[in-house]
Amino acid sequence: MQPLYHLKETPSQTAGPYVHIGLVPNLLGITGIYPHDLGASPINDGAKGEVITITGTVRDGAGMILRDALMESWQADADGIFPGNDPRGQADPNVSGWARIVADFETGEWVLRTVKPGRVPAPDGRMMTPHIALWVVARGINLGLQTRICFEDEEEANAACPVLGRIEHRDRVSTLLAKKTGPSAYRFDVILQGPDETVFFDM
């Protein structure tokens, strides 16, 4: 048999408790190396669409709030176009789409201020519901967890979303729905383990 020459992906390791040194040194107080931390905001002033604020925590299987979690988010603009390398066209120049979201060192609360993304087609052409891809790393997490923030007030789009439709245990879909807490304000808690465990993806 002929050998296959494919390489294996480099195995993941935990980001550890000191991830902030590498990824957000200024926030940690290590100043003077980089002029600013990357990913402070996924939008600039003037971004088209509804500006929303999402607040949340990351909790473990014992209900404890993680104060050392770090997340990154990636999303389309208000028209559903991704910045950078979307083959369908140019995104809103005031949307970079990517953010680093750091749990507060004392409370574990995190905040993401962004625009509500538009719908994006799945590979089969059906439209996915508005969502923000979220990648969660921390001490104790060996491989970054992929999840999605969707919105509870997008009932029609949620019902038609081929990704949400893939979740066999229908009562778990609600773990991906950010709850509306006020005008343009949402709450999204990531629960790593337990009865209300957030749905995580392998995609």
Next chain:
Amino acid sequence: MTQDTQIKPHIGNAAGDHPHPHPGRPADDARHPLIHRDRDWHPQAYTPGYKTSVTRAPSRALISMPSTLSEQTGPAFGHNMLGELDNNLILNFTGQPAIGERIIVHGRVLDEMGRPVPGVLVEVWQANAGGRYRHKKDGYLAPLDPNFGGCGRTITAEDGSYEFLTVRPGAYPWPNRVNDWRPMHIHMSVFGSGFGQRLITQLYFEGDPLIARCPIVGTIGQQKAVESLVAPLDMNRAIPMDCLAYKFDVVLRGRRQSVFENRMEGM
């Protein structure tokens, strides 16, 4: 390294750091789906030898499906965001040299097909030569080095190559079992052209006897996978009378070549 050292005001990322023209190679085309992860090769989530994973591991199965544009597209970073010393951890904190074993860490970022991945951001962080991190949560009794911050970053060149100049980090104890010590290691965070390729890992050093004893290394089940995280000493790249060198290649998820995505019956 070629850098535009002009520092731009921070107004989020869109204007200062984004976007730059994405490398136009077909392999990076966001229309191409990502190859699925081999999750038997990566560490499992629940690895009780590494105690913190016990309550931070999802207990339910992951929802598996092919990648979508959300995973196939991703942020890009321009060389113009880099400062001249960003990849020089020996000098980038105060300008005065850090204490420790001077080393070059270099390698290439490749995809699973062996193709170089140019233009992607690589970030590193590490303890100093005594095993102490510059972090408010690290109370280890080894002292801080006043001239060592502990972070660096660079962007891969056209051939996927990258390099850092740093000091070799020391081993350090951590509260897991009573006498657990991390091997010498450098944390590395790598972007691909798609958000689904996002990866954080750790580089270990050839010959370190602590590697085989480490519960975090031990979260990886296959010995060959562990070996792929161990950087060999690279005397060909060492600079006589100056510094030693270690080589560390990183492999990211590749992309399937077929763009045919016919809708299946009933989907």
